[in-house]
Amino acid sequence: MGVIPVLILWPALIALLIPLLRNSKARGIAVYVGAGGVMILALTLLISWLRGGGQMVKLYQQTEGIDHLMLAGELVLMVLIVYLSIRHRKYPVILLSVGQTGLLIWSETTQPVEAPYHMAVDCLAMLMCIIAAFVGGLICIYAVGYMKGYHKHHTEYQDRSGFFFSMLFLFLAAMFGLVLSENLVWMYFFWEITSVVSFLLIGYTRTEEAVNNSFRALWMNLLGGLGFAIGIAVAAGTLGTVQLGEVVAAGAVIPVVMLAFAGLTKSAQLPFSSWLLGAMVAPTPSSALLHSATMVKAGVYLLIRLSPALCNTMTGMTVAFIGGFTFIAASMMAIAQNDGKKVLAFSTISNLGLIVACAGIGAEETIWAAILLMIFHSVSKSMLFQAVGSIENSLGSRDIESMHGLLLRLPRLTYIMGIGIAGMYLAPFGMLISKWVALKAFVDADNYLLVIFLAYGSATTMLYWTKWLSKLVSLHHTKEPAHDATLPDQYLSMYIHAAATLLLCLLFPLVSTYVVDPMIVELFGSAHEVLSMSVLTTMAIMLVSVIFVPSLMFLLTRATHRDYVPIYMGGINEGDNTYFTNSFGEPEHLYLSNWYLRFEFGMRRLMRPAVIVAAGVLIVMLCLIVGGAV
Structure with missing residues (x-):
């Protein structure tokens, strides 16, 4: 297991090296080497762990020197936040940063706890490492080509690509450290790095909107970090331990609820969802990394770890x-x-909500569903963000209405989008099967409110995905030019993601049996069969399903004529099938548009009530839980 320090330090070293390279070609090579190295190291760790029997491995007992370095690192992060907050006059952020760092230092100095070990490798940690290494590494490779096109379209922004790539790799280093840490103090250190790095990425363009959105993300995540620090301090003072597994086994109310609160903020659950929506101002690779492999997955990872302590508790009911x-x-x-x-941002928040609800119930079936949802969501959402970023660089727009008939204009990108969308919601793909299992578990738990949420939420999910997919495959010819500006390294990443999505669907029963079930055993001590279908039957159904969408797209493109034909539009066609002159001699614009129900479901109408409801429930339940425990 000596590869673990290298796995964490390698991306950190690449992050330090890249800004020193002034030549863009040299930076690109460094990114390729760094991403490839991360994948190789993660595979090496996996092989080493499997050779050892695939059991939990506990590591690093005497770490006094590293503990001091981490404490110094926490102070450096605090000083950086204080400096940037003063510079941008965001003074409340200072209180959150100084408060939690001061609390942690006080806890470590006044009530020191001897930790039997600091890191552990088990099934869930190994899965998260593989997701971060391969999904995150491919996003880094994709970013090399994307950033060239991004700055061609956005000449108003300073090209800081070296800084951008550096932050991507620092994100990966922090994620590896976070998921492998069993000691909560160590986990907190890496947790705070992800908060600061996301803040720096969101503010990449340095516009007023980007700065405001980055500080919103920072203060919301620092609020969760404060909860994390309180959980550590209480666990050390009352339980005499800061080991995550021991805290979960003890079921201590206040440490568990504070850690769960931190998980809710990091996973962008209401009322904290706005920070993830604001992250959309950053270049697309950072969005893909935040949504699929690192930031928000850290939140649901912690909640899944806490799930045995959430089962049948008021804290679990609140989280659910x-x-x-x-x-x-x-x-x-x-x-x-x-x-x-x-759309992808709201979809991410929505799917994370389902994973969080499953973790709150804390039953074997719901955690089985949560882990599978996390796997499918990581791959599909990363691919979709990359496809949208490539479409934006090609069309100059990421408006869904601009994607009308994209199947005929940019077929390769549309195939990738189709596979990603299908992987998110069409039956019987992994996401849908996971939702079905979650629904059954909610019924078994007699939580009918969650049954309603899941039923109607799935219906609305189907509506927005179907609208988008239908827009892509509409056979409508226009004279609007569409040049595919996507570079080979971008396509390499997206093709691998598409293949991974298809393989995950095809090998779904094997993933369930050999990947997910062992995690359930580790968390709960036992696991029973969730799906009753035979492996071969399920694989046959999956095989037919996974080839349906791309095959249909291929047949549609082959069946349609390629010649541009002007159509009658109620007047004189101006020659582009979008403008015509009516009978009064006045110009008219004809366009086809989806129905967006903005009055009924727009952010201005729903966001504030949703935040109020979620915040009210969260505050009341926290008061009841903490008050009852005290």
Whole structure:
């Protein structure tokens, strides 16, 4: 297991090296080497762990020197936040940063705890490492080509690509450290790095909107970090331990509820969802990384770890409600969005809500569903963000309405989009099967409010995905030029993501048996069969399903004529099938548009009530839980 320090330090070293390279070609090579190295190291760790029997491995007992370095690192992060907050006059952020760092230092100095080990490798940690290494590494490769096109379209922004790539790799280093840490103090250190790095990425363009959105993300995540620090301090003072597994086994109310609160903020659940929506101002690779492999997955990872302590508790009930409510509210607001990245952002928040709800219930079936949802969501959402970014660089727009008939204009990108969308919601893909299992578990738990949330949230999910997919495959010819500006390294990343999505669907029973079930055993001590279908039958159904969408797209493009034909439009066609002159001699614009229900489901109408409801429930339940424990 000596590869673990290298796995964490390698991307950190690449992050330090890249800004020193002034030549863009040299930076690109460094990114390729760094991403390839991360994948190789993660595979090496996996092989080493499997050779050891695939059991939990506990590591690093005597770490006094590293503890001091981490404490110094926390102070450096605090000083950086204080400096930037003063510079931009965001003074409340200072209180949150100084408060939690001061609390942690006080806890470590006044009530020191001897930790038997600091890191552990088990099934869930190994899965998260593989997701971060391969999904995150491919996003870094994709970013090399994307950033060239991004700055061609956005000449008004300073080209700081070296800084951008550096932050991507620092994100990966922090994620590896976070998921492998068993000691909560160590986990907190990496947790705060992800908060600061996301803040720096969101503010990449340095516009007023980007700065405001980055500080919103920072203060919301620092609020969760304060909860994390309180949980550590209480666990050290009352339980005499800061080991995550021991805290979960003890079921201590205040540490668990504070850690769960931190997980809710990091996973962008209501009322904290706005920070993830604001992150859309950053270049697309950072959005893909935040949504699929690092930032928000850290939140749901912690909640899944806490799930045995959440089962049949008031804390678990609160987490489940917040997750279920976020699922339906975000999916409803997604209907009203025509910006592709905003649809993906709301979809991310919605799907994370379902994972959080499953973690709150804390039953074997719901955690089985949560882990599979996390796997499918990581791959599909990363691919969709990359496809939207490539479409934006090609069309100069990420408006869904601009993607009308994209199947004929940019077929390769449309195939990738189709596979990603199908992987998110069409039966019987992994996401849908996971939702079905979650629904059954909610019924078994007699939580009928979550049943309603899941039923109606799934219906609204189907509406916005179907609208988008139908827009892509509409056979409508226009004279509008569409040059595919996507570079080979971008396509390499997207093709691998598409292949991974298809393989995950095809090998779904094997993933369930050999990947997910062992995690359930580690968390709960046992696991029973969730799906009753035979492996071969399920694989046959999956095989037919996964080839349906791309095959249909291929047949549609082959069947349609390629010649541009002007159509009658109620007047004199101006020659582009979009403008005509009516009988009064006046110009008219003909366009086909989706129905967005903005009055019914728009952000202006639903976001504030949703935030008020979620915040009210969260505050009341926190008061009841903490008050009852005290």
